[in-house]
Amino acid sequence: MKLSWKNLLLWSLPIIIICFFVWQGFFAPTTNENNNNIANSRMTYGRFLEYLDMGWVKKVDIYDNGHTAIVEALGPELGNRVQKIRVELPANATELVNKLKKNNVDLDAHPTKNTIAFWNLVGNLIFPLLLITGLIFLFRRSNNGAGGPGQAMSFGKSKALFQMEAKTGIIFDDVAGIDEAKEEFEEIVTFLKKPEYFTAVGAKIPKGVLLVGPPGTGKTLLAKAIAGEANVPFFSISGSEFVEMFVGVGASRVRDLFKKAKENAPCIIFIDEIDAVGRQRGTGIGGGNDEREQTLNQLLTEMDGFEGNTGIIVIAATNRADILDSALLRPGRFDRQVTVDIPDFKGRLAILTVHAKNKKIHPDVSLNIIARRTPGFSGADLANLLNEAAILTARKRKNSITLNEIDEAIDRIIAGMEGTPLIDSKSKRLIAYHEVGHAIVGTLLQDHENVQKVTLIPRGQAKGLTWFTPSEDQNLISRSQIKARIMGALGGRAAEEIVFGDAEVTTGASNDLQQVTSMARQMVTRFGMSNIGPLSLENEDTNPFLGRGMGNNNEYSDEIAIKIDKQIYYIVQECHKKTLEIIKNNRVIIDKLVDILIEKETIDGQEFRSIISKYTQIPQKN
Numbered sequence: 238m239k240l241s242w243k244n245l246l247l248w249s250l251p252i253i254i255i256c257f258f259v260w261q262g263f264f265a266p267t268t269n270e271n272n273n274n275i276a277n278s279r280m281t282y283g284r285f286l287e288y289l290d291m292g293w294v295k296k297v298d299i300y301d302n303g304h305t306a307i308v309e310a311l312g313p314e315l316g317n318r319v320q321k322i323r324v325e326l327p328a329n330a331t332e333l334v335n336k337l338k339k340n341n342v343d344l345d346a347h348p349t350k351n352t353i354a355f356w357n358l359v360g361n362l363i364f365p366l367l368l369i370t371g372l373i374f375l376f377r378r379s380n381n382g383a384g385g386p387g388q389a390m391s392f393g394k395s396k397a398l399f400q401m402e403a404k405t406g407i408i409f410d411d412v413a414g415i416d417e418a419k420e421e422f423e424e425i426v427t428f429l430k431k432p433e434y435f436t437a438v439g440a441k442i443p444k445g446v447l448l449v450g451p452p453g454t455g456k457t458l459l460a461k462a463i464a465g466e467a468n469v470p471f472f473s474i475s476g477s478e479f480v481e482m483f484v485g486v487g488a489s490r491v492r493d494l495f496k497k498a499k500e501n502a503p504c505i506i507f508i509d510e511i512d513a514v515g516r517q518r519g520t521g522i523g524g525g526n527d528e529r530e531q532t533l534n535q536l537l538t539e540m541d542g543f544e545g546n547t548g549i550i551v552i553a554a555t556n557r558a559d560i561l562d563s564a565l566l567r568p569g570r571f572d573r574q575v576t577v578d579i580p581d582f583k584g585r586l587a588i589l590t591v592h593a594k595n596k597k598i599h600p601d602v603s604l605n606i607i608a609r610r611t612p613g614f615s616g617a618d619l620a621n622l623l624n625e626a627a628i629l630t631a632r633k634r635k636n637s638i639t640l641n642e643i644d645e646a647i648d649r650i651i652a653g654m655e656g657t658p659l660i661d662s663k664s665k666r667l668i669a670y671h672e673v674g675h676a677i678v679g680t681l682l683q684d685h686e687n688v689q690k691v692t693l694i695p696r697g698q699a700k701g702l703t704w705f706t707p708s709e710d711q712n713l714i715s716r717s718q719i720k721a722r723i724m725g726a727l728g729g730r731a732a733e734e735i736v737f738g739d740a741e742v743t744t745g746a747s748n749d750l751q752q753v754t755s756m757a758r759q760m761v762t763r764f765g766m767s768n769i770g771p772l773s774l775e776n777e778d779t780n781p782f783l784g785r786g787m788g789n790n791n792e793y794s795d796e797i798a799i800k801i802d803k804q805i806y807y808i809v810q811e812c813h814k815k816t817l818e819i820i821k822n823n824r825v826i827i828d829k830l831v832d833i834l835i836e837k838e839t840i841d842g843q844e845f846r847s848i849i850s851k852y853t854q855i856p857q858k859n
């Protein structure tokens with residue numbers, strides 16, 4: 238935590254307040270003591286004058302601006318002892334002084350009451366003063382981003398504006414599986430290391446590179462690797478850190494960042510999640526966001542403000558290039574775009590190889606198999622997978638990672654933590670029928686992926702699971718494949734219906750039905766796979782600035798909308814009917830499989846197929 242004097246002052250605010258109360262309590266009584274405790278007894282002014290005339294008064298001390306006198310007197314009423322008596326004096330008692338002089342009474346005036354009044358005044362003022370100073374500091378802190386973090390209510394908690402790493406220590410060899418992106422960046426390293434190559438022939442060095450790709454694909458890693466390879470400092474900030482409560486804070490942070498970077502050039506500036514500031518301006522419900530726009534404008538200004546040859550390269554990362562403001566993508570700004578995608582089989586193998594280096598993996602385990610089993614995994618997922626497997630291995634006190642731990646880790650990453658299996662009961666039977674329903678439909682349809690395993694061991698939200706062998710990186714899916722998937726997803730509910738009857742079906746199929754509906758809808762509105770014809774009626778994500786389904790700017794008439802609904806209904810109906818057929822026709826096998834599943838709790842794909850093949854023929858999958 239950064240401790241500046243301002244922070245110190247803010248922290249001391251409560252302490253000072255406490256001190257003030259103690260001070261009040263401690264000093265106040267002593268100031269009163271002079272008047273109250275010593276002179277308990279009182280006397281009227283008239284009586285005092287009489288005493289004076291009688292010559293019984295020995296000494297008079299005047300306090301309180303002449304309002305009070307403490308009189309030392311000796312008289313018959315006082316038991317003939319000298320006593321201190323308090324007398325309130327009238328406002329105009331000037332002749333009293335003359336009288337005292339005349340009677341030769343020892344007179345003394347004490348201005349103490351004045352200083353007490355002064356301290357009382359200070360005491361009363363100190364609290365509001367402190368409060369006002371505190372508020373002024375809070376206000377100033379939140380308004381100048383340069384001086385401190387712009388969080389109004391975080392007392393003294395300072396947040397780093399941006400991180401600077403002098404050496405990232407990451408090299409290109411640490412980044413695997415995204416070779417095209419790497420090649421692009423190798424050139425940038427040359428820009429940083431040998432700018433003269435480019436300037437000699439009059440080439441302008443690019444200022445900005447935009448990295449686009451889903452989370453966990455290694456964008457940050459790649460940016461760090463560039464800095465590491467070129468041996469230059471790495472400044473990083475996340476777009477979301479620019480956006481603050483107060484207008485102007487973000488902009489001043491951008492200024493700060495570029496100022497620091499210029500002092501340290503050549504260097505890399507990395508802006509993560511740039512979409513947080515760089516969205517298209519003037520969009521969204523309720524108009525623009527002033528703060529964000531100012532920040533973006535400042536960013537644009539800064540990028541225009543330095544010459545390409547100063548050795549600063551700005552790398553920004555986002556997973557949504559389509560929503561960025563077009564001004565950001567203009568030449569001279571982020572004119573280069575590099576896409577980093579979810580790795581394919583080869584990429585996954587390369588990433589696994591990098592991350593397996595420092596792990597003890599059993600020689601029987603081939604990274605090939607892991608790479609095959611993990612389509613759709615990002616680099617971060619794969620790194621996580623190997624780490625999870627290592628943790629499981631350590632927990633089991635084994636000395637190297639085997640395929641068991643890898644499998645367990647994959648399942649855990651995809652479906653969540655393993656739960657304890659149900660005891661044998663009606664609901665366990667129902668779940669068994671449901672899962673076997675999915676599995677048998679998947680097995681008997683030619684266009685469906687193979688079953689990998691069926692299990693009744695719960696995981697995450699699911700009470701039972703049917704795993705299908707993931708198909709390798711499919712970009713093109715045929716109509717019959719989608720239909721097969723719809724039927725496979727309906728298999729669970731269909732088995733419930735046939736075996737337990739309509740009245741007994743459960744909510745367990747809700748997730749399946751969601752998938753079914755979404756697949757059928759996409760067939761109609763996106764893939765042109767219905768009677769409506771080859772029309773694209775909906776985009777994947779029509780308006781990113783409105784909530785999903787909120788900005789209903791689909792360009793079709795109500796008539797088409799009714800047709801769409803009808804077609805979706807028709808597809809699902811047809812698939813449902815066929816699925817029920819499959820279940821009915823294979824009831825005997827299903828009963829058999831359910832018994833085995835309840836006993837063993839998990840059946841792997843191989844065994845599953847061999848049981849089925851005793852009763853019926855399994856189609857060859859393509």
Ligand code: ADP
Binds near residue numbers: 452453457
């Ligand atoms: P992003 O910034 O794209 O969200 P990161 O760069 O933060 O992803 O990746 C997170 C982690 O995942 C990295 O630190 C690294 O361990 C691992 N990782 C991701 N992609 C790769 C890759 N291509 N090669 C090696 N490791 C990777």
Ligand code: MG
Binds near residue numbers: 456457458509554
């Ligand atoms: Mg990142």
Ligand code: ZN
Binds near residue numbers: 671675729730749
């Ligand atoms: Zn299901």
